[in-house]
Structures are given as structure tokens and as C-alpha cells.
Amino acid sequence: MNTALLEATDLAVTYASSRGPVVALQGLNARLGAGEFLSVLGPSGCGKSTLLKVVAGLLAPSGGSITLEGAPITGPRRDVGIVFQQPTLLPWQTVLDNVLLPIRTLGMDGVAGRQRALELLELVGLAKFASHYPNELSGGMQQRVGIARGIIHDPKLLLMDEPFAALDAMSREHMMIELQRIWLATKKSVVFITHSIPEAVFLSDRIVVLSERPGRTVREVRVDLPRPRNIDTMASPAFASYANELRAFFSTLGTA
Ligand SMILES: Nc1ncnc2c1ncn2[C@@H]1O[C@H](COP(=O)(O)OP(=O)(O)OP(=O)(O)O)[C@@H](O)[C@H]1O
Numbered sequence: 017m018n019t020a021l022l023e024a025t026d027l028a029v030t031y032a033s034s035r036g037p038v039v040a041l042q043g044l045n046a047r048l049g050a051g052e053f054l055s056v057l058g059p060s061g062c063g064k065s066t067l068l069k070v071v072a073g074l075l076a077p078s079g080g081s082i083t084l085e086g087a088p089i090t091g092p093r094r095d096v097g098i099v100f101q102q103p104t105l106l107p108w109q110t111v112l113d114n115v116l117l118p119i120r121t122l123g124m125d126g127v128a129g130r131q132r133a134l135e136l137l138e139l140v141g142l143a144k145f146a147s148h149y150p151n152e153l154s155g156g157m158q159q160r161v162g163i164a165r166g167i168i169h170d171p172k173l174l175l176m177d178e179p180f181a182a183l184d185a186m187s188r189e190h191m192m193i194e195l196q197r198i199w200l201a202t203k204k205s206v207v208f209i210t211h212s213i214p215e216a217v218f219l220s221d222r223i224v225v226l227s228e229r230p231g232r233t234v235r236e237v238r239v240d241l242p243r244p245r246n247i248d249t250m251a252s253p254a255f256a257s258y259a260n261e262l263r264a265f266f267s268t269l270g271t272a
């Protein structure tokens with residue numbers, strides 16, 4: 017395999033809390049190749065968001081190592097984009113200004129930045145909503161603004177923490193297809209956190225499965241379904257077979 021873009025080796029994170037130390041991750045191993053779509057699938061509380069914070073450079077590991085292009089991650093980086101579980105848009109700013117926020121913070125918003133924001137709004141299907149305010153959009157539309165904001169500064173790596181968890185089932189399906197389309201168009205490397213088996217199977221090249229807390233890698237599944245995947249993919253026997261295998265695995269862990 018080529019050199020990994022991102023590599024976690026025996027990663028461990030322990031939080032200090034008033035009730036004593038909480039071991040969130042222990043023995044987590046994962047690697048992400050350039051351009052790859054990797055999902056991290058695991059039960060609630062197993063340390064998925066903790067992993068994302070470590071990759072984002074917001075939290076230092078207590079053990080093991082995490083590297084991006086071979087160098088340890090020591091703090092937040094410009095070449096990483098994050099999409100959170102909630103869209104977290106600024107309600108008093110327009111859709112366009114919300115998308116521009118990361119590059120404004122970096123002092124990079126000029127005419128070119130504005131042009132790129134408009135192109136990304138086109139890509140996420142919201143070209144007509146640039147001057148709207150977040151409360152005029154549905155949850156799924158707000159989440160698409162969040163995705164455009166996550167990639168405006170052209171990061172190599174996009175981190176997504178259960179970005180569709182707050183959406184209803186139909187919007188989720190729609191967003192899965194949208195995200196695949198955006199990923200195929202931009203070819204970003206993605207770490208996608210989820211506890212939804214169908215989401216992980218539909219979107220991923222590979223799935224890393226974590227155990228209950230402390231989260232450690234217990235399984236890795238390569239998903240060989242052809243792309244682009246669509247609604248028919250979800251109804252196919254091959255899709256069901258991946259999903260059933262993962263479901264059966266979680267039931268042996270007692271977490272299904
Ligand atoms: N700041 C903190 N201090 C102490 N313990 C924490 C802190 N943040 C998280 N934890 C604990 O670490 C464990 C992992 O939390 P984390 O948020 O990473 O889980 P998760 O897999 O993202 O869960 P979910 O699927 O519900 O979002 C949990 O037991 C949580 O209570």
C-alpha cells in the first residue's frame with residue numbers, strides 16, 4: 017500500500033475527569049490513503065468524536081501516535097476541514113458568509129474566495145440560496161452549507177462527525193447520495209464518523225469498526241460496491257450482505 021495520508025498507531029486517549037480518569041480510546045489502529053473515503057463505525061460513547069478531535073489537532077493523544085503525511089499532528093491545521101454533527105452556522109450571517117468563514121479567519125477571502133464559495137454552493141445545490149439566512153433553510157440544506165464551509169479552504173482531509181445524525185431518514189438518504197457526488201467531484205480524503213451501518217456501507221471504501229469504550233479497532237471491512245452508488249445499490253444483495261455482516265458482528269459484541 018502507498019504511504020498513508022493519515023495513520024493512527026496504538027492510539028490512546030484518557031480524559032481526566034472529576035470522577036477519575038476516563039479511558040476513551042486504547043489500541044486504535046487505522047490508516048487512510050489519499051483520496052480514500054474511510055468510515056469509523058462504532059457504538060455510542062466508544063470514542064469516535066474523541067478520535068476526530070485528535071485528528072483535528074484539538075486534543076493530544078495520551079499514547080501511541082497519529083501522523084498526517086508522516087508528521088505527528090500537534091495542533092489544528094489549515095489543510096484539514098471539519099463538518100460537525102450540527103451545522104453550527106452563524107444565524108446572523110448569510111449562507112455565503114457562513115461558507116466564507118474559514119477563509120476569512122485565514123485572511124484569504126478575496127474575489128477568488130468569494131467565487132469559490134459560489135462554486136461550492138452550486139456543487140451542493142444551493143446556488144440560489146447564497147443570500148439567505150440559515151433559519152430559512154431546512155436541516156439538510158444547512159448541513160450542505162456546513163459541507164461547503166468544510167471544504168472552502170481546499171483541505172486535503174475532510175473530517176465529518178455524524179453529519180447526518182440530526183436528519184430524518186429520507187433526508188439522510190438524500191444526503192448520502194449528495195455527499196458521494198461531492199466526494200466523487202472533489203476527491204477529498206474523508207474520515208466519516210457514524211454509528212449507522214447503512215451509511216458506512218453506502219459511502220465508504222473502507223470501514224474501521226471500533227469496540228465499546230475504550231474504542232479500539234476490532235475489524236476492518238473493505239466495501240467493493242461499484243460507484244456511483246445509488247438507491248438501487250441500497251436494495252442490492254451485495255449491500256445487504258455487507259450490512260448483515262456488520263450487524264452480526266455488533267450483535268456478537270452485545271451492542272446491536
Ligand atoms: N471532556 C471529557 N471528559 C471526560 N470524559 C469525556 C470527555 N469527553 C468525552 N468523554 C468520555 O469519553 C467517552 C467517548 O466519548 P466520545 O464523545 O468520543 O464518544 P462517541 O463515540 O463520539 O459517542 P456518540 O456516538 O454518542 O457521539 C465517553 O465515555 C465520554 O463520556
Ligand SMILES: [Mg+2]
Pocket residue numbers: 064065066
Ligand atoms: Mg460523538
